[in-house]
Amino acid sequence: MSVLDIRNVETFYGAIMALRGVSLTVEQGEIVTILGANGAGKTTLMKTISGLMDPEKGSIDFNGVRIEGMEPDKIVAMGLAHVPEGREVFPYLSIEENLRMGAYTRRGADIRDDIDMVYSYFPILKERRAQSAGFLSGGQQQMLAIGRGLMARPKLMLLDEPSLGLSPLLTQEIFAIIKRLNAEQGVTMLLVEQNANVALHTAHKGYVLEMGRIVMAGSCEDLRASDDIQEFYLGRQEETQRGQKRWKRRKTWR
Amino acid sequence: MVEMTQDMIIPDDAPIAMDGCDTMVKLWAKRCHELGDQTAHREKELGVWQAYSWTDYYQGGKWAGLALLSMGLEKGQPVQILSEDRREWLYVDLGVAAVGGIPSGVYTTDSAEQLAYLINDSGAPFLFVENDEQLDKFLEVRDRMPGLHKVIVFDRDGLASFSDPQVMFWDELIELGQAEEQANPKKFEAALEAVTPQDARMLIYTSGTTGPPKGAMITHRNMMYQGFAGEQTLEFFPTDELLCFLPLCHVLERLISVDFPILAGCKVNFAESPETVFDNLREVSPHSFTGVPRIWEKIYSRISIMRSEAGWVGRKAFDWAVAAGMKKALAKEDGRRLGPVDSLNLALADLLVLRNLRNLVGLSRTRRCTTGAAPISPDLLRWFEAIGVHLLEGYGMTETAGVATVNTLACNFVGTVGEVLPGTQMRIAPDGEIQLKGPGIFAGYWKKPEKSAETFTEDGWLKTGDVGMIDNHGALKITGRLKDIIITAGGKNITPAEIESKLKFSPYISDAVVIGDRRKYLTCLIMIDQENVERFAQDRQIPYADFASLTRAKEVVDLIGDVVKEVNKSFAQVEQIKDFRLIDILLTAEDEELTPTMKLKRNFVNTRHAALIESMY
Numbered sequence: 001m002s003v004l005d006i007r008n009v010e011t012f013y014g015a016i017m018a019l020r021g022v023s024l025t026v027e028q029g030e031i032v033t034i035l036g037a038n039g040a041g042k043t044t045l046m047k048t049i050s051g052l053m054d055p056e057k058g059s060i061d062f063n064g065v066r067i068e069g070m071e072p073d074k075i076v077a078m079g080l081a082h083v084p085e086g087r088e089v090f091p092y093l094s095i096e097e098n099l100r101m102g103a104y105t106r107r108g109a110d111i112r113d114d115i116d117m118v119y120s121y122f123p124i125l126k127e128r129r130a131q132s133a134g135f136l137s138g139g140q141q142q143m144l145a146i147g148r149g150l151m152a153r154p155k156l157m158l159l160d161e162p163s164l165g166l167s168p169l170l171t172q173e174i175f176a177i178i179k180r181l182n183a184e185q186g187v188t189m190l191l192v193e194q195n196a197n198v199a200l201h202t203a204h205k206g207y208v209l210e211m212g213r214i215v216m217a218g219s220c221e222d223l224r225a226s227d228d229i230q231e232f233y234l235g236r237q238e239e240t241q242r243g244q245k246r247w248k249r250r251k252t253w254r
Numbered sequence: 255m256v257e258m259t260q261d262m263i264i265p266d267d268a269p270i271a272m273d274g275c276d277t278m279v280k281l282w283a284k285r286c287h288e289l290g291d292q293t294a295h296r297e298k299e300l301g302v303w304q305a306y307s308w309t310d311y312y313q314g315g316k317w318a319g320l321a322l323l324s325m326g327l328e329k330g331q332p333v334q335i336l337s338e339d340r341r342e343w344l345y346v347d348l349g350v351a352a353v354g355g356i357p358s359g360v361y362t363t364d365s366a367e368q369l370a371y372l373i374n375d376s377g378a379p380f381l382f383v384e385n386d387e388q389l390d391k392f393l394e395v396r397d398r399m400p401g402l403h404k405v406i407v408f409d410r411d412g413l414a415s416f417s418d419p420q421v422m423f424w425d426e427l428i429e430l431g432q433a434e435e436q437a438n439p440k441k442f443e444a445a446l447e448a449v450t451p452q453d454a455r456m457l458i459y460t461s462g463t464t465g466p467p468k469g470a471m472i473t474h475r476n477m478m479y480q481g482f483a484g485e486q487t488l489e490f491f492p493t494d495e496l497l498c499f500l501p502l503c504h505v506l507e508r509l510i511s512v513d514f515p516i517l518a519g520c521k522v523n524f525a526e527s528p529e530t531v532f533d534n535l536r537e538v539s540p541h542s543f544t545g546v547p548r549i550w551e552k553i554y555s556r557i558s559i560m561r562s563e564a565g566w567v568g569r570k571a572f573d574w575a576v577a578a579g580m581k582k583a584l585a586k587e588d589g590r591r592l593g594p595v596d597s598l599n600l601a602l603a604d605l606l607v608l609r610n611l612r613n614l615v616g617l618s619r620t621r622r623c624t625t626g627a628a629p630i631s632p633d634l635l636r637w638f639e640a641i642g643v644h645l646l647e648g649y650g651m652t653e654t655a656g657v658a659t660v661n662t663l664a665c666n667f668v669g670t671v672g673e674v675l676p677g678t679q680m681r682i683a684p685d686g687e688i689q690l691k692g693p694g695i696f697a698g699y700w701k702k703p704e705k706s707a708e709t710f711t712e713d714g715w716l717k718t719g720d721v722g723m724i725d726n727h728g729a730l731k732i733t734g735r736l737k738d739i740i741i742t743a744g745g746k747n748i749t750p751a752e753i754e755s756k757l758k759f760s761p762y763i764s765d766a767v768v769i770g771d772r773r774k775y776l777t778c779l780i781m782i783d784q785e786n787v788e789r790f791a792q793d794r795q796i797p798y799a800d801f802a803s804l805t806r807a808k809e810v811v812d813l814i815g816d817v818v819k820e821v822n823k824s825f826a827q828v829e830q831i832k833d834f835r836l837i838d839i840l841l842t843a844e845d846e847e848l849t850p851t852m853k854l855k856r857n858f859v860n861t862r863h864a865a866l867i868e869s870m871y
Contacts (some may be wrong), residue, residue: 023797246412
């Protein structure tokens with residue numbers, strides 16, 4: 001059964017239609033990536049799923065329950081964690097307090113075990129667990145944000161641009177951990193990413209969002225093989241006789 | 255054999271002169287001198303319309319022509335132009351023709367291979383390209399074009415550091431032309447005077463659905479005749495604003511946007527790009543407008559969508575106004591006059607709704623619209639008449655130098671393509687083929703005498719390859735293409751065009767190809783209209799991700815199924831579509847299945863989608 005089933009969602013910012021009818025599904029155990037340029041509607045889609053924004057139209061099914069328009073806290077309690085763009089850790093709280101905030105909707109003794117689990121994936125957080133989160137580097141803050149998301153014991157985790165502002169090496173590291181979390185903890189993930197190369201090597205399937213619409217969908221192998229993806233997302237330059245090329249091919253999305 | 259002759263026959267050797275000129279280039283020079291600083295063209299630069307005069311037109315043509323002469327262009331040699339519509343296209347077109355060369359256009363959607371074919375087939379020593387994108391096509395296949403001497407680029411953007419001995423830029427060409435003018439002040443005018451009516455005015459490559467493209471030679475006399483006939487059937491005034499947006503490589507746009515405006519002195523506005531045509535149409539609001547059926551279908555579906563998005567009151571008002579207009583349209587067709595109540599009703603509808611509607615699409619000033627190049631649904635013509643846009647259907651082909659028959663404002667028979675042009679003879683062969691003879695008929699294919707011979711009957715009539723009949727009014731009704739005629743396994747002859755144009759009237763279908771030759775029954779491949787079907791899916795909460803999944807959605811298949819069922823009602827049992835499939839890739843003009851005017855090519859479709867077709871049998 002699919003964990004997430006989005007059908008024809010339309011979301012507005014005032015009069016501006018940011019999502020123009022998006023439908024996608026995420027199956028149990030998958031990593032699904034959404035690619036798109038700035039302003040394509042990726043973050044809006046994430047916010048619409050996690051309840052921070054309400055769609056005007058369409059439905060969102062999370063494990064068989066309609067969640068569109070529901071309050072975000074209810075959605076978190078149902079097992080959907082949102083790791084927001086730009087990390088958004090609580091800077092004046094310590095790392096451990098930040099992680100406990102992630103488990104805010106839960107009660108019980110196993111919270112301690114989960115903190116240890118997070119530390120096992122991110123040893124650096126354990127080392128600095130008493131420090132204020134504001135003192136962490138960007139990469140460490142991203143780790144903390146992911147860790148905090150894990151603390152909700154999510155069945156589905158939304159990751160909004162985990163590579164934002166990270167060095168290429170750190171990006172590789174974060175994505176390796178994301179892959180491990182998916183394999184070992186069985187966390188299903190919906191991943192928004194600008195770095196198409198790393199996203200297409202991490203995820204199982206992908207969607208391309210442009211101007212609030214999905215223009216292409218397929219397995220990551222298929223997407224990687226597509227000429228449009230290669231030119232517009234992977235930055236491949238077709239060899240021309242002149243050695244430079246200013247014009248862009250027309251997108252056909254196939 | 256049915257034979258129909260107009261009252262007037264123009265003998266083969268009779269000169270045709272307009273304004274005392276017997277070639278297009280003489281007429282052009284005359285017009286440029288007369289109109290001088292008045293505006294000939296408008297083009298957008300950085301989003302602002304800029305005007306260019308008839309003097310600019312003449313000088314641009316002169317310098318281009320002289321420069322080519324000085325680089326060795328000889329009389330009767332073709333010159334290829336690979337560019338979107340822009341004024342330099344016209345400068346080169348007339349400049350080349352004036353010095354006795356033969357201008358010819360290459361579609362910007364053509365691939366590098368197709369470009370190489372056209373260069374080699376025509377033997378053109380010069381190629382004009384629009385920009386870096388088109389230049390790259392030349393660079394890719396330059397080794398395969400040994401006869402090509404020089405390439406001239408219109409637009410320098412992105413090529414600042416580029417240099418190549420075989421490539422020069424437009425401004426360099428102009429400088430060369432100016433230097434040549436200094437050295438030989440009368441050379442251009444002398445060359446222009448030496449052009450004869452029998453010389454080729456242009457080479458038009460046919461779209462090549464049945465093999466490699468062939469270059470049709472259109473003479474000056476052909477075009478002078480088109481001007482002569484056009485003056486009697488279609489009116490053009492010097493005050494007219496026109497919009498040029500169809501590819502100039504096509505005979506229709508060349509006639510409408512180059513040769514007619516030279517004859518009448520109209521202003522031609524160039525659309526920014528094929529994507530902005532509808533915006534440009536609103537900005538220009540042309541006095542006459544010629545489009546292909548696809549354009550009219552698009553305008554219709556845009557307005558239909560506006561209607562469906564309007565509120566309840568808006569929808570009711572729209573329906574009432576169109577119904578009032580439709581009464582008038584139908585009355586006009588029957589030659590009746592509208593009663594006083596209906597007339598008043600229509601006047602009110604026009605004032606309140608229809609006028610705004612025409613304003614909205616940019617057809618408020620149009621006296622006359624024409625459509626051609628592909629069959630159009632009569633219902634669509636009636637609908638446009640109902641909203642007050644007089645849309646007339648005509649018929650012609652490259653080999654008739656543009657127009658062969660046309661309806662006129664005074665004499666319009668909806669569902670026919672009108673009467674044959676004055677001075678052209680038309681007859682229907684025993685197998686139903688339309689055959690034509692007259693001064694508009696082309697001179698033959700470039701370097702393909704055997705193909706040229708095949709195009710004519712033994713007694714010298716052009717075999718159009720179209721099937722049709724002539725009605726009581728003398729108007730021609732086209733029923734299809736001779737080679738498209740489907741003979742089902744049951745032995746029934748069916749012309750698919752009629753069924754296809756009915757299907758295309760649906761806003762959800764952008765094109766359709768009926769299949770069934772030597773088969774038990776008819777089937778159909780359908781290309782859906784992306785915009786409208788997406789909206790349909792969105793309004794009904796039908797989930798889809800990309801185009802392919804849209805074509806697979808059950809509701810969408812059902813939607814098209816309903817259209818097919820509805821269309822089937824108007825045909826006899828054997829002519830009904832038993833099954834259909836949707837093409838699941840979004841085709842673009844670059845695809846071989848589509849002509850540059852976005853028509854599906856039957857042969858390509860049959861081979862490319864053979865599996866899909868087989869699945870229906």
